[in-house]
Amino acid sequence: MRILIAPDKFKGTLTGVQAAAAMSEGALRVYPEAVVTMLPVADGGEGTLEAAVAAGFTERFNTVVGPIIKPAGAVWGIHRQTRVAVIETAQASGYLLCEPTVENSLRAHSYGSGQLIVAALEAGATEIIVGLGGSAMTDAGSGALRALGLKLLDGQGHLVPLGGGSLLDVAAIDASGLDPRLAGVKIRMAVDVDNPLYGYNGAAHVFSAQKGADDDAVQKLDAGLRHLASLVREATGVDVDVAGAGAAGGFPALFLAYAGATIERGFDLVAEMIGLDEALADTDLVITGEGSMDEQSLSGKAPIGVADAAHARGLPVVVVAGRITVTPQELAKHGVVAAVSATDVAGSPEAALADAARYTIRATSEALNGI
Known part of the structure; x- marks a missing residue:
């Protein structure tokens, strides 16, 4: 199993690198033999x-x-x-x-x-x-x-x-x-x-x-x-x-x-800069996400950009986010097969924000166990 982890930052809690590290730990708890590649992404602004x-x-x-x-x-x-x-x-x-x-x-x-x-x-x-x-x-x-x-x-x-x-x-x-x-x-x-x-x-x-x-x-x-x-x-x-x-x-x-x-x-510019296409060519599963997966995300934010690029290659996509306010059906259009938020795992937004890394790890494991 080759897993590409390509999240944007969780604004206010985790940088893209920190989010990727947490997702990696969560993924390896489910697939300990997996080869994990971390490739944080961004929209062109901070990050x-x-x-x-x-x-x-x-x-x-x-x-x-x-x-x-x-x-x-x-x-x-x-x-x-x-x-x-x-x-x-x-x-x-x-x-x-x-x-x-x-x-x-x-x-x-x-x-x-x-x-x-x-x-x-x-x-x-x-x-x-x-x-x-x-x-x-x-x-x-x-x-x-x-x-x-x-x-x-x-x-x-x-x-x-x-x-x-x-x-x-x-x-x-x-x-x-x-x-x-x-x-x-x-x-x-x-x-x-x-x-x-x-x-x-x-x-x-x-x-x-x-x-x-x-x-x-x-x-x-x-x-x-x-x-x-x-x-x-x-x-x-x-x-x-x-x-x-x-x-x-x-x-x-x-x-x-x-x-x-x-x-x-x-x-698009960041994806070219970091070699996203090359990374997608050498993976079996993609995990992406951001602090808030919402309607604005569906308008072309980085995680949906990652999902679309992976979906075009026939790769399954898992979303892990601080919170998720869009429906599974909306995400499925972008190749997302599972989506779990840290807020749902933690039980409240306050708990998720207080220990974002811990609950991102758990959300990732839960998402992967569900597919």
Whole structure:
């Protein structure tokens, strides 16, 4: 028996690696002779770097400028052979690095994420995957590109301050000092949302409130994104108000115009990066899961992506999750033959959260005993 264990994180309780380890222990209790392979997955946001490292990427560490100027330590990864680098905006420009206040929602920037891209270029990266999610800023990636030499100037030719709250003051974009190495590297933005840059469904209106913005700040940030997009369109002819450009405070936007970046479905990109197809070709059973298996999961979250890929190969899939609110019939459409939640095994959500690893182990064993 060859078992592939490929969960996403159980947000708030277990990382993808920890969830995989718990599932592995549960599986080996039922099939002690099984050959188990652990391959954590992600949607392109937080957890993308962890999935890369678990798949063989080497961790690197840099001290960068955090989202409100204070220094922050950030981890990123690079593959020794392929020279593919992976960074996460959450590492250098994440909302956990600053208080969610109105002032910070306007000041927060992505400069540190740009410094990680610089570090990847200096390490010889030929491709850079940027995992978008957990960000503090709404600056259209302007801070990151400023770390790479782009200049945003006001009407007097002075640099405008960092942060989304200053975008309305931009009168001109100077790309003459942009790092020439960007022309020789492929930048791929991993997203798990399809929000445009601005407007009612854009970065400011949908996401900035959770970063501390009040109604006035939301309006100011959205107007700034719209204004900057107009300047970019005039300067480059590129329309950056496209699906997915609203991820991580609009981070992809300026990279589309000035670095030839692409926006890609996060799970697909992560699956390619970690070699999911190759792993599926050498397995008999797949176990996947996440913290909450719900209706949103069925819209293309990582565990359902894993299940669909396995189902296409005729492989049975077992789901283990913190909680499950979708029906067995809905899961069966994706090749799932058994699904057990830690909450059901523990008897209550509180108990499951208090000892997530223990109950994930037990849920995995119970699921496998039932097939």
